[in-house]
Amino acid sequence: MDRDDARKRIEELRALIQEHDYRYYVLDDPVWSDAEYDRHFSELEKLESGFPEWITPDSPTRRVSGVARSDFASVRHDDPLLSLEKVVDETEFEAFDRRIRERLGRETTDPITYVGEPKYDGLAVSLLYEDGVFTRAATRGDGFAGEDVTANVRTIRAIPLRIRGGRWPRRLEIRGEIYLPKDAFIALNQGIEKEGGRPFVNPRNAAAGSLRQLDSRMTAMRPLAFFAYGIGRPSQPDLPDCHHALLERLREGGFPVTREYRVLGGVGPCIEYFQDLMKRRAQLPFEADGAVFKVDRVSEQERLGSVARAPRWAVAYKFPSEEVITVIESIEFQVGRTGTLTPVARVRPVFAGGARIAHATLHNLDEIERKDIRLGDTVLLRRAGDVIPEIIRVIIKPGLRRHPPVEAPRSCPVCGAPVERIPDGALIRCSGGLHCPAQRKESIRHFASRSALDIQGLGEKLIGQLVDTGLVETPADLYHLDVQRLASFERMGEQSATNLVQAIERSRQTTLPRFLYALGIPQVGQVTAQHLTESLGSLEALIRASEEVLCDIEGVGPVIGHEVRVFFDEPGNRQVIDRLREAGIHWPSPSPGVTDDPGRFAGCLFVLTGKLASLTRAEAEAFLRKEGGRLAQSVSRKTNYVIVGENPGSKRTEAERLGIPLVTESELLSWMKESGSLPRGSGGGI
Ligand code: IVH
Numbered sequence: 001m002d003r004d005d006a007r008k009r010i011e012e013l014r015a016l017i018q019e020h021d022y023r024y025y026v027l028d029d030p031v032w033s034d035a036e037y038d039r040h041f042s043e044l045e046k047l048e049s050g051f052p053e054w055i056t057p058d059s060p061t062r063r064v065s066g067v068a069r070s071d072f073a074s075v076r077h078d079d080p081l082l083s084l085e086k087v088v089d090e091t092e093f094e095a096f097d098r099r100i101r102e103r104l105g106r107e108t109t110d111p112i113t114y115v116g117e118p119k120y121d122g123l124a125v126s127l128l129y130e131d132g133v134f135t136r137a138a139t140r141g142d143g144f145a146g147e148d149v150t151a152n153v154r155t156i157r158a159i160p161l162r163i164r165g166g167r168w169p170r171r172l173e174i175r176g177e178i179y180l181p182k183d184a185f186i187a188l189n190q191g192i193e194k195e196g197g198r199p200f201v202n203p204r205n206a207a208a209g210s211l212r213q214l215d216s217r218m219t220a221m222r223p224l225a226f227f228a229y230g231i232g233r234p235s236q237p238d239l240p241d242c243h244h245a246l247l248e249r250l251r252e253g254g255f256p257v258t259r260e261y262r263v264l265g266g267v268g269p270c271i272e273y274f275q276d277l278m279k280r281r282a283q284l285p286f287e288a289d290g291a292v293f294k295v296d297r298v299s300e301q302e303r304l305g306s307v308a309r310a311p312r313w314a315v316a317y318k319f320p321s322e323e324v325i326t327v328i329e330s331i332e333f334q335v336g337r338t339g340t341l342t343p344v345a346r347v348r349p350v351f352a353g354g355a356r357i358a359h360a361t362l363h364n365l366d367e368i369e370r371k372d373i374r375l376g377d378t379v380l381l382r383r384a385g386d387v388i389p390e391i392i393r394v395i396i397k398p399g400l401r402r403h404p405p406v407e408a409p410r411s412c413p414v415c416g417a418p419v420e421r422i423p424d425g426a427l428i429r430c431s432g433g434l435h436c437p438a439q440r441k442e443s444i445r446h447f448a449s450r451s452a453l454d455i456q457g458l459g460e461k462l463i464g465q466l467v468d469t470g471l472v473e474t475p476a477d478l479y480h481l482d483v484q485r486l487a488s489f490e491r492m493g494e495q496s497a498t499n500l501v502q503a504i505e506r507s508r509q510t511t512l513p514r515f516l517y518a519l520g521i522p523q524v525g526q527v528t529a530q531h532l533t534e535s536l537g538s539l540e541a542l543i544r545a546s547e548e549v550l551c552d553i554e555g556v557g558p559v560i561g562h563e564v565r566v567f568f569d570e571p572g573n574r575q576v577i578d579r580l581r582e583a584g585i586h587w588p589s590p591s592p593g594v595t596d597d598p599g600r601f602a603g604c605l606f607v608l609t610g611k612l613a614s615l616t617r618a619e620a621e622a623f624l625r626k627e628g629g630r631l632a633q634s635v636s637r638k639t640n641y642v643i644v645g646e647n648p649g650s651k652r653t654e655a656e657r658l659g660i661p662l663v664t665e666s667e668l669l670s671w672m673k674e675s676g677s678l679p680r681g682s683g684g685g686i
Helices: 003-026 034-050 090-104 150-154 182-194 203-211 216-220 243-252 267-283 298-304 365-371 437-448 460-468 475-480 483-487 494-507 512-518 526-536 539-544 547-552 557-569 571-582 617-626 650-658 665-674
Strands: 074-076 085-087 113-120 123-130 133-139 145-147 171-179 225-231 262-265 288-295 314-318 322-335 340-352 355-361 378-383 390-395 419-421 428-430 605-609 630-632 641-644 662-664
Touching: 003 034, 085 090, 090 267, 090 288, 090 298, 090 314, 113 225, 113 243, 113 267, 113 314, 123 203, 133 145, 133 150, 150 203, 150 216, 171 203, 182 203, 203 216, 225 243, 243 298, 262 267, 267 288, 288 298, 322 437, 340 378, 340 428, 355 378, 355 390, 365 390, 437 460, 437 475, 475 571, 483 494, 512 526, 512 539, 526 539, 526 617, 526 630, 539 557, 539 571, 547 557, 547 630, 557 571, 605 617, 605 650, 617 630, 617 665, 641 650, 641 665, 650 662, 662 665
Parallel strands: 085 314, 605 630, 605 641, 641 662
Antiparallel strands: 074 145, 113 262, 113 288, 123 133, 123 171, 171 225, 288 314, 322 340, 322 378, 340 355, 378 390, 419 428
């Protein structure tokens, strides 16, 4: 085939595939079988590899690139992605409608036209099209800036790489929700469980996890879907003047738009729409947590404008949480990572909101006592969104004999060690420490979890077997497992064993905050781990830090400071850390340059107070840390300097009382200038 023929055929195939995707994802009326699709797709791939000069960015073969990234860049949205005001009942919805009519000066007899849509429970994204071609996708983030997820979104076949038809603004931002259809969610979880992984709690988390994969080939394997629900700037030439017409235009443009939206005249029809949608909620192929009502006329939307971060012309009417009645079949105490025993009720399975419920949390002993919950009781149970179901109250049946009240176990149900009450709390704890297999399993599960060292394929069942056979006692033992050993376990083939060993291998390279979090120090979550790292810089410094130093760190405080100290003072923990490091776990030094050169402020403790005029707080803190300084929140005798911005509070007074030197912003800027650390645009003229 010559170049020209190749070009013609490539263009033809591209158009055919695009048309098929449109028919499949938007019209739900496919023309090809999967085999036909694959045949056309591989023909296109072959031709493009023979004639790479004809490849264009919107070619369907360009959806998956083979490059993994290490993080997501930040993207500022052209116009902020607003959130929605919420109403919870008819009265509140009526008040919303009244406010709108008042603002628009409308008579009671003249109802507002609304569009009702499902409120999708997925992830909001903004898709940018320039000259009709998809160029960028960003998550909502804080509404003003989000993460650049272009490479991953490109893999979603429901999202067109080129808008169909003409007459579109040159720069168009499509807004909508990426979600995982319910059936795909069930299939995905079945697959994960089969491989011994931990299933996702709900489709929303699964979609978020899939979209945030660093390797877009992973995203491509998840059947994510999309619904468009709006655009960045609704009032533009060439675009319809009503929201419902805009939705239809978007559909023609190749974007999936729900068939569930309705144009509704006034409050009554809106309420009916809401109730109907709620009734059909479980049957919908996607997860919805309510309805969204929007004023249909774009000119009216504009007149209404927005307050703070939500438009006045739209509202979210959430479904109420679901309540069901069931019976408590048993009450068990589950042993957590740090030994805390949490009571859980196993209940006669019931369905609520499309999910099967077989257990409910009882929180703690006080809660059980307060609600007087006992074995065999008939109870009212609530499932709100994705939270673990909880028991609202017991339904007392007169004349029925009840079981005696629940008593706290005296010994750990797993290891038999005595149970102790945590001072000042309703919590009880197994005193067995890491000798308790349940605590061991939980600590390993935590170590391998996504936010910790993220060892994929190390599921609950396998951890159970590894601990029960004594092969793994602490996380450090994971690094001595080999394929042969692993493959001998139940439901572990050679391939899964190899994958797991590779995942363990990969986890050797991590970051200090992740490692700290993975250690499972009581009270140290991801944020605290980050604070500890930023403040102390290295694991060695952290191990050496006194309780006083720890307590002074921002976001740490006396309770956590104490826990951290106790943890590192325990020889068993130190030994595990040493063994982990010997096994090759490593991380980059957190702030380049700090480790070798201790910096001019090494060992100095700073406190910042008041607002800085030409620097952000983060910039000032970063500079001080880079130079070896540490930051604390409150002024004490140990503070070396207090940096004072505009309108300083009591910290300044305290510093003066203690005779601690005060540093002005311009002094700070001149320090920065000397170190060559002055950020651009911060008025370096001093
Ligand atoms: S419209 C200006 N429509 O709800 C209007 N949002 O609180 C802003 N959402 O995270 C959004 N379904 O992703 C709109 N049919 C729908 C929606 C919807 C779900 C989400 C949206 C955002 C949140 C806003």
